[in-house]
Amino acid sequence: MNLVSRRLARASASLAPVLDFYLNSPYADRGDREICDFTFGNPHEMALEGLVNAIRHRAVPEDRNWYGYRTSDEESVAFLAERLGRDLGLPFEPVDIVLTAGAFAAISIAIHLVTDPGDEAIFFEPAWFCYEPMLNAANVVSRKVALKPGSFDLDLAAIEAAITSKTRLVIVNTPHNPTGRIYDADALRELADMLDRASARTGRRIFLLSDEPYRRLRFDNRDFTSPASVYPWTLISYSYGKILLAPGQRLGYLAASPLMPAADREPLRGAFVPAAMTLGWCFPSALMQYTIPTWKTFRSTWTR
Numbered sequence: 001m002n003l004v005s006r007r008l009a010r011a012s013a014s015l016a017p018v019l020d021f022y023l024n025s026p027y028a029d030r031g032d033r034e035i036c037d038f039t040f041g042n043p044h045e046m047a048l049e050g051l052v053n054a055i056r057h058r059a060v061p062e063d064r065n066w067y068g069y070r071t072s073d074e075e076s077v078a079f080l081a082e083r084l085g086r087d088l089g090l091p092f093e094p095v096d097i098v099l100t101a102g103a104f105a106a107i108s109i110a111i112h113l114v115t116d117p118g119d120e121a122i123f124f125e126p127a128w129f130c131y132e133p134m135l136n137a138a139n140v141v142s143r144k145v146a147l148k149p150g151s152f153d154l155d156l157a158a159i160e161a162a163i164t165s166k167t168r169l170v171i172v173n174t175p176h177n178p179t180g181r182i183y184d185a186d187a188l189r190e191l192a193d194m195l196d197r198a199s200a201r202t203g204r205r206i207f208l209l210s211d212e213p214y215r216r217l218r219f220d221n222r223d224f225t226s227p228a229s230v231y232p233w234t235l236i237s238y239s240y241g242k243i244l245l246a247p248g249q250r251l252g253y254l255a256a257s258p259l260m261p262a263a264d265r266e267p268l269r270g271a272f273v274p275a276a277m278t279l280g281w282c283f284p285s286a287l288m289q290y291t292i293p294t295w296k297t298f299r300s301t302w303t304r
């Protein structure tokens with residue numbers, strides 16, 4: 001008899017193909033072979049000097065609480081609110097952001113924050129491998145909608161057809177893993193209008209989770225529009241793992257769009273810290289939190 005809970009058995013089953021490839025395929029022995037391993041997106045280059053310097057610099061305790069429990073370090077969150085505000089052109093307040101152990105933890109908090117067991121979440125295929133397992137772990141039903149073949153554009157008609165009275169969350173990943181597709185402002189506005197109409201129709205607000213860990217990895221001067229600037233009921237998950245070539249250091253955040261009406265935004269952001277705690281202390285380590293404001297000091301070598 002399998003004593004594992006049904007929701008975690010489902011989560012494990014949906015993760016099995018990736019884990020099987022990771023652990024048992026001919027590529028499983030990564031060793032010294034010249035393999036660019038994109039299974040989990042590990043770095044293929046040495047860690048950035050700026051990050052290493054920041055960690056060294058902040059590792060020395062400055063008071064006796066230095067390595068104490070740290071939820072979301074005030075200075076770091078204030079720094080981020082300002083930076084994110086500038087990047088996305090949105091007036092973030094520090095309380096709109098909770099620091100997380102990478103995008104994984106941010107996504108998990110977002111799912112638990114707005115869904116109840118039995119709710120449905122829509123995401124687009126091909127998709128990052130962990131949306132479905134994480135939704136399963138939260139007892140949320142996955143509704144998968146194919147991106148348009150070839151262009152990987154959002155298929156609005158198919159998304160609309162997948163919406164039911166139980167739909168609570170739509171996950172958009174831009175720039176998109178695995179295709180690299182970046183959704184432009186017009187496509188996102190059309191999606192936003194449709195979600196607004198669908199929310200009115202079903203009588204239930206549909207939230208959008210904008211999973212943006214590749215936001216700063218763009219080439220050819222491509223623009224980026226965050227869904228948070230076109231659809232007020234958007235939560236952003238972000239990870240520094242990609243840009244800093246350091247996914248194992250687990251640093252990211254969840255942020256609520258400042259455009260969200262105050263009556264909706266306040267309870268959500270008020271639940272950020274309790275959600276991160278009750279889901280298993282989803283905050284990054286104290287040390288990684290302290291490295292964030294040092295970005296100013298180590299700017300030249302922090303990112304390229």
Ligand SMILES: Cc1ncc(COP(=O)(O)O)c(C=O)c1O
Nearest residue numbers: 040041102103104128177239241
């Ligand atoms: C689309 C997407 N979302 C979220 C994550 C999780 O990022 P992290 O491991 O930095 O939490 C990844 C990692 O590969 C990803 O590709």
